[in-house]
Amino acid sequence: MSERYEIRFSGSGGQGMILAGIIMAEAAAIYGDKNAVQSQSYGPESRGGASKAEVIISGSPIDYPKATAIDCMLAMTQEACTKYHYDVKEGGILLIDSEEVKNVPQGKFKLLSYPIIGTAREELGKTIVANIISLGMITELTGIVPHEAIEKAVLSRVPAAFLDLNKKALEIGFDRASKLK
Amino acid sequence: MSEKKKKLLQGNEACVEGAIYAGCKFYAGYPITPSTEIAEGMSVRLPKVGGKFIQMEDEIAGMAATIGGSLAGFKSLTATSGPGFSLKQEALGYACLAEIPCVIVNVMRGGPSTGYPTGPSQSDIMQAKWGTHGDHPAISVTPAYVQEILTETVRAFNLSEKYRTPVVVLYDEIVGHMREPITIPAPGELEVIDRAKPDCKPEEYFPYDDRYLIAPLAPFGSGYRFHVTGLNHKQDGFPTNDSKVIRENNERIMRKIEDNKEDIWKNEEIFLDDAEIAVFAIGSTARSARFAVEKMRAEGIKAGLLRPLTIWPFPDKAVRELSKRVKAIIVPEMNLGQMVLEVERCSKGAEVLGIHRVDGEPINPGQIIEAIKKFK
Numbered sequence: 418m419s420e421r422y423e424i425r426f427s428g429s430g431g432q433g434m435i436l437a438g439i440i441m442a443e444a445a446a447i448y449g450d451k452n453a454v455q456s457q458s459y460g461p462e463s464r465g466g467a468s469k470a471e472v473i474i475s476g477s478p479i480d481y482p483k484a485t486a487i488d489c490m491l492a493m494t495q496e497a498c499t500k501y502h503y504d505v506k507e508g509g510i511l512l513i514d515s516e517e518v519k520n521v522p523q524g525k526f527k528l529l530s531y532p533i534i535g536t537a538r539e540e541l542g543k544t545i546v547a548n549i550i551s552l553g554m555i556t557e558l559t560g561i562v563p564h565e566a567i568e569k570a571v572l573s574r575v576p577a578a579f580l581d582l583n584k585k586a587l588e589i590g591f592d593r594a595s596k597l598k
Numbered sequence: 599m600s601e602k603k604k605k606l607l608q609g610n611e612a613c614v615e616g617a618i619y620a621g622c623k624f625y626a627g628y629p630i631t632p633s634t635e636i637a638e639g640m641s642v643r644l645p646k647v648g649g650k651f652i653q654m655e656d657e658i659a660g661m662a663a664t665i666g667g668s669l670a671g672f673k674s675l676t677a678t679s680g681p682g683f684s685l686k687q688e689a690l691g692y693a694c695l696a697e698i699p700c701v702i703v704n705v706m707r708g709g710p711s712t713g714y715p716t717g718p719s720q721s722d723i724m725q726a727k728w729g730t731h732g733d734h735p736a737i738s739v740t741p742a743y744v745q746e747i748l749t750e751t752v753r754a755f756n757l758s759e760k761y762r763t764p765v766v767v768l769y770d771e772i773v774g775h776m777r778e779p780i781t782i783p784a785p786g787e788l789e790v791i792d793r794a795k796p797d798c799k800p801e802e803y804f805p806y807d808d809r810y811l812i813a814p815l816a817p818f819g820s821g822y823r824f825h826v827t828g829l830n831h832k833q834d835g836f837p838t839n840d841s842k843v844i845r846e847n848n849e850r851i852m853r854k855i856e857d858n859k860e861d862i863w864k865n866e867e868i869f870l871d872d873a874e875i876a877v878f879a880i881g882s883t884a885r886s887a888r889f890a891v892e893k894m895r896a897e898g899i900k901a902g903l904l905r906p907l908t909i910w911p912f913p914d915k916a917v918r919e920l921s922k923r924v925k926a927i928i929v930p931e932m933n934l935g936q937m938v939l940e941v942e943r944c945s946k947g948a949e950v951l952g953i954h955r956v957d958g959e960p961i962n963p964g965q966i967i968e969a970i971k972k973f974k
Contacts, residue, residue, distance in 0.1 A: 439777060443606045446779040455606070456776040461631075461715055481889035481963050482776050482882065 422474040423484045427501045428493030431464040433548035438470030444562040444570035445474045454482045467497045546586035553590015604779040612744045614639030616751025623649035624667030624674040627660040631715040632771040633705040636677035657682035661689035668700045671817025677703035691730030692828045699758040703767040705774040717958030718771035721933035726766045727910045735855040738766040738910040740880040744778035756791040772882035804833040864907040873902030875973045876924045883930050890966035914944040921945035926973040930961045
């Protein structure tokens, strides 16, 4: 694969969108054999406000580090979805949190909707792992990195006490996305 | 030897790795977005290598203590962004005149004033050269890739030690905050230069010994006693009103850079051999430019890229030579026109066109492609 593959994680500051981007980049470039560049954009606040992280994955060296035509975008809040969905390319994937994004944008992309934060809260008792569920979903939906690579990347980034929680979150992500496809 | 492990590091983290690799043992600074990760990283790493980290009361003190650390014989670093870089200028000039090696990282954010702390910019290019008053030497290196931030930080220390002068590492927020896989070079893999130290007896030592273009620098506390001042000084470091000495010294501190430009300059040339339209860019803008140039080549348009890794002293020779063989030089930069003026100054024949942007968004490849197509 030498083409650029572009993923954008978007939500609000504090939802772990940048961490999700870092983990995806590590799955591709450290636990996989591809190149990856992760960049981000956020406001002055440490919580709240629209924030996004982008990951470019390619078999070739990557120069421009920002998204140009997005293959897959995640939107965890309405604000982020409204602000950032424009760059999703025709035929690309837009995955939204169905409980957060009520005003669904129209476009020539494939819209997938799932209650990601709600699932984290109800099945795992912690909304903080919603970003890991979404990583599982994006991995399953795009096939851009193998399951084993994303699992290694997730587990190397989380504290030892939360390995099981995060592993479960990732598996829930794989499972729910396979049913959405 | 086993294959070295790749790590996904942030640009600012790579800067820390570069500083430690270069043998930096002292950091004094004041945290400021988007450079804070450098202070954070140095505070963790320095104690483990026998170094010291101090968070000072403000940016000015951070620069002053960095100079002090270096005078004590330790390679010293500070990092900042626009507002802090402004505050550091007086002490930076002191280090230029007193010839004290040190490295200042400026991770550029939107300005002027407090501006746009989390937004990228390249609007301190002129400040890196002219921020402090008086004629003074200036060296600035401009990495664009995470791996390169490591190697250029090492080079900044080397140039600083070799030429006894402050060196500014200048990159934008995008490069500072982005993450890429990099490998940490093994010891000995990159050249590391240490300042010349005196071999004379302490009583025979002059800190500005006029037999040298660049005199050896003794560490304070090593038995070599000398005076340091921001006033024009004689070879013993004490102030002077002797116009001959003042002239010679003012000219010498410029000449030590001017006469060694070939050693200090570093450029990357992409597809320039047969290029008809060239782009001149640094940092994340150069990455955008490379993307654009490759797209143009795929369409059969002869575009190329000149990417300086040393912006000061300005690569006038490379620009002059390039301008004689291309139709146009396009200068994209995240400011309202700084490098473009230097390119215009050096350009002989080629048309020069700037692309400027100050909205906190990067200059994207599409903007550069559009400009290239005007000249095809």
